[in-house]
Amino acid sequence: MxxxxxxxxxxxxxxxHFGRAAQRLGIAQPPLSRAIRQLERRLGAALLERTSRxxxxxxxxxxxxxxxxxxxxxxxxxxxxxxxAALAPAGRGGLVLVTKASASRELLAELLDAYAAExxxxxxxxxxxxxxxxxxxxxxGRADVALxxxxxxxxxxxHTEELDTEGQVVxxxxxxxxxxxxxxxxxxxxxxxxxxxxxxxxxxxxxPPGPGxxxxxxxxxxxxxxxxxxxxxSPQSCRAQLHGDLAAVPVLDAPxxxxxxxxxxxxxxxxxxxxxxxxxxxx
Amino acid sequence: MxxxxxxxxxxxxxxxHFGRAAQRLGIAQPPLSRAIRQLERRLGAALLERTSRxxxxxxxxxxxxxxxxxxxxxxxxxxxxxxxAALAPAGRGGLVLVTKASASRELLAELLDAYAAExxxxxxxxxxxxxxxxxxxxxxGRADVALxxxxxxxxxxxHTEELDTEGQVVxxxxxxxxxxxxxxxxxxxxxxxxxxxxxxxxxxxxxPPGPGxxxxxxxxxxxxxxxxxxxxxSPQSCRAQLHGDLAAVPVLDAPxxxxxxxxxxxxxxxxxxxxxxxxxxxx
DNA sequence: GGGCGGCGATACCTTCCCGGTATTGATCCG
DNA sequence: CGGATCAATACCGGGAAGGTATCGCCGCCC
Numbered sequence: 233m234x235x236x237x238x239x240x241x242x243x244x245x246x247x248x249h250f251g252r253a254a255q256r257l258g259i260a261q262p263p264l265s266r267a268i269r270q271l272e273r274r275l276g277a278a279l280l281e282r283t284s285r286x287x288x289x290x291x292x293x294x295x296x297x298x299x300x301x302x303x304x305x306x307x308x309x310x311x312x313x314x315x316x317a318a319l320a321p322a323g324r325g326g327l328v329l330v331t332k333a334s335a336s337r338e339l340l341a342e343l344l345d346a347y348a349a350e351x352x353x354x355x356x357x358x359x360x361x362x363x364x365x366x367x368x369x370x371x372x373g374r375a376d377v378a379l380x381x382x383x384x385x386x387x388x389x390x391h392t393e394e395l396d397t398e399g400q401v402v403x404x405x406x407x408x409x410x411x412x413x414x415x416x417x418x419x420x421x422x423x424x425x426x427x428x429x430x431x432x433x434x435x436x437x438x439x440p441p442g443p444g445x446x447x448x449x450x451x452x453x454x455x456x457x458x459x460x461x462x463x464x465x466s467p468q469s470c471r472a473q474l475h476g477d478l479a480a481v482p483v484l485d486a487p488x489x490x491x492x493x494x495x496x497x498x499x500x501x502x503x504x505x506x507x508x509x510x511x512x513x514x515x
Numbered sequence: 516m517x518x519x520x521x522x523x524x525x526x527x528x529x530x531x532h533f534g535r536a537a538q539r540l541g542i543a544q545p546p547l548s549r550a551i552r553q554l555e556r557r558l559g560a561a562l563l564e565r566t567s568r569x570x571x572x573x574x575x576x577x578x579x580x581x582x583x584x585x586x587x588x589x590x591x592x593x594x595x596x597x598x599x600a601a602l603a604p605a606g607r608g609g610l611v612l613v614t615k616a617s618a619s620r621e622l623l624a625e626l627l628d629a630y631a632a633e634x635x636x637x638x639x640x641x642x643x644x645x646x647x648x649x650x651x652x653x654x655x656g657r658a659d660v661a662l663x664x665x666x667x668x669x670x671x672x673x674h675t676e677e678l679d680t681e682g683q684v685v686x687x688x689x690x691x692x693x694x695x696x697x698x699x700x701x702x703x704x705x706x707x708x709x710x711x712x713x714x715x716x717x718x719x720x721x722x723p724p725g726p727g728x729x730x731x732x733x734x735x736x737x738x739x740x741x742x743x744x745x746x747x748x749s750p751q752s753c754r755a756q757l758h759g760d761l762a763a764v765p766v767l768d769a770p771x772x773x774x775x776x777x778x779x780x781x782x783x784x785x786x787x788x789x790x791x792x793x794x795x796x797x798x
Numbered sequence: 799g800g801g802c803g804g805c806g807a808t809a810c811c812t813t814c815c816c817g818g819t820a821t822t823g824a825t826c827c828g
Numbered sequence: 829c830g831g832a833t834c835a836a837t838a839c840c841g842g843g844a845a846g847g848t849a850t851c852g853c854c855g856c857c858c
Contacts, residue, residue, distance in 0.1 A: 277597055277602075310521070390672075497585070498581040500578055
């Protein structure tokens with residue numbers, strides 16, 4: 233199977249419309265129809281149910297859509313990482329580390345300092361982004377290594393090492409009655425009047441339905457909390473980033489959050505290996 | 516980048532010889548030279564250092580070799596899984612579960628029984644193989660789900676759920692002096708006269724250098740132990756498979772072994788999801 | 799040291815596949 | 829029933845992939 237065929241199929245499967253898919257691909261519709269038909273013949277499998285008015289995925293088609301996206305990602309990552317390796321031989325051109333803006337600054341600073349002190353350390357570019365983007369950046373080869381937070385982030389497809397585990401706190405507007413408590417439980421905060429828990433975007437960028445404001449990053453969230461429009465359950469270490477308008481109370485039964493350092497398998501970079509080794513020694 | 520180009524490059528990078536690579540690919544040498552050159556131009560990166568007598572990988576080339584193999588695996592897996600989905604719509608054609616021949620039979624039997632009792636269960640084919648093959652089978656789309664054992668198996672690239680954790684025992688010929696002990700430490704057994712620890716094959720099928728017999732599976736290993744030619748450190752559950760000639764003693768400081776159920780990300784099969792859910796409920 | 803052999807690159811040709819335009823055929827809608 | 833929409837088919841042209849022949853370079857060996 234050629235990547236061209238995969239790209240064509242993914243486009244059609246996403247659009248469910250040969251004309252629009254062809255437009256998106258920058259080709260005419262007839263060659264696209266032919267390519268898909270040929271792909272189906274070679275696979276010996278019907279991928280699309282077409283009437284002359286509508287296109288739908290078959291069971292096999294939806295498998296190929298999911299698997300094909302992953303395969304295309306892998307090819308793209310191979311290409312991008314090769315380009316980067318050529319520009320920055322032996323990892324000497326700097327690592328890109330991606331992490332959430334809300335992540336523990338101390339842990340990150342500690343890691344960067346310790347790594348910089350290693351012999352043979354290379355410059356590290358830190359890229360901050362929203363929760364959903366890290367995975368994509370790492371998967372596509374735009375970043376070398378990431379700090380992820382389980383259970384929020386999926387670590388499937390990466391090598392990981394655990395760095396730290398911490399409990400969670402609820403962040404509330406200063407002066408809220410609950411801030412007088414030494415601790416709370418999840419049940420105490422799931423239905424606070426006027427302070428709903430926010431909604432985070434799914435990996436595809438859409439928001440699940442339900443109440444609560446839509447947020448894209450942690451700064452937005454804290455802003456909303458300060459405005460008295462939401463409350464937030466966050467890792468303890470976020471306390472360092474709270475200012476006067478905000479207060480935090482430990483949530484005893486919230487799941488622990490584990491910070492892991494993640495990197496793509498097949499990484500041949502000694503710089504990544506050094507950074508990971510430094511990170512695990514910090515514990 | 517097209518998979519054809521990737522296949523060509525991987526062949527050359529593995530052979531380090533254009534002629535042999537071309538032969539392996541079933542094409543003539545000149546088109547291969549051209550294809551590689553064109554790939555290098557498009558990537559803007561030198562992949563191979565060639566003199567007229569020798570071919571060597573550049574830094575970027577070795578990155579592309581590793582990443583390209585993974586990408587080709589992903590494409591191949593997409594193809595294979597699509598074919599299987601077409602033959603067996605809605606996962607109705609049976610799941611393939613792959614595990615080591617040495618794995619705990621009780622856990623597996625329990626899992627298969629519990630899953631078979633689920634509504635909507637499909638037949639499960641159990642595939643037993645040596646330790647190194649499981650990963651490949653799962654990655655290539657020949658199997659749907661695997662039971663792996665950390666820390667021996669790498670789970671990178673898969674979704675996993677932990678099923679069980681157990682200590683390890685040392686397996687010795689019956690009557691060996693150490694069998695009188697209630698427990699031992701690693702230091703007690705690393706240098707037993709005449710009973711070396713065996714060597715397992717690397718993922719590429721070769722054996723690391725060093726003393727100790729080469730083994731390919733657990734049955735071979737137990738055979739060697741019974742013959743008094745080796746000793747073995749294995750998970751406790753292997754005791755169920757020991758016969759009269761063999762004895763087991765707990766090793767206090769050996770790393771715990773975790774049995775996990777692993778499946779490829781992007782799996783769209785409800786049957787896999789059901790099986791995993793059943794497994795996690797067993798604990 | 800000169801001829802030989804191995805190996806990758808180049809030149810040139812052929813073929814086939816990809817893509818474009820024009821058209822047909824089917825189905826939904828008014 | 830006629831128009832609109834959308835996928836499939838027919839047909840053609842260009843470019844890319846593959847093959848053969850050959851060159852150029854460099855170790856090797858007598």
